[in-house]
Amino acid sequence: MKIEEVNELIEIECDKIKQELIQKNLDYNNSLYRPNMFNQNPIEGIKARISDKINRIASKGIDDKTEDSISDLIGYLIHLKIMMNNERL
Numbered sequence: 001m002k003i004e005e006v007n008e009l010i011e012i013e014c015d016k017i018k019q020e021l022i023q024k025n026l027d028y029n030n031s032l033y034r035p036n037m038f039n040q041n042p043i044e045g046i047k048a049r050i051s052d053k054i055n056r057i058a059s060k061g062i063d064d065k066t067e068d069s070i071s072d073l074i075g076y077l078i079h080l081k082i083m084m085n086n087e088r089l
Contacts, residue, residue, distance in 0.1 A: 021075050032079050043083050050076045 025032075033042055040048075053073040060066045 017071065017074055017078070020071060021078060024075070033083070043080070043087065046076055046080045046083060050080065 032046060035042065036045055050073065053069050053076065056066060056069050057073070062070065
C-alpha cells in the first residue's frame with residue numbers, strides 16, 4: 001500500500017473512533033469523568049477498564065465476537081490521555 005492510501009485509512013478509522021467516542025460519552029452522560037459508586041478516582045477506573053480489555057483480548061483472541069474490544073481499548077486509551085492531560089485542572 002502506498003503511504004497516501006494508508007494515511008487515508010488512518011483518517012477514516014480515526015473519524016469512526018471519534019464519532020463512536022462522542023456518541024458513547026453522550027449515551028453514558030460523561031460517566032468516565034466522575035468518581036464511581038466506590039469513590040474510585042476516574043483515572044484509576046479507566047486503567048481498570050483498559051486492563052480488562054487487554055485481558056479479554058489476551059484470553060479470547062480477536063475474532064468477530066471480540067473485535068469490539070479493540071475499539072473499546074482505543075477509546076479508553078484516548079480517554080486516559082485526556083484525563084492525564086487535564087488532571088491538574
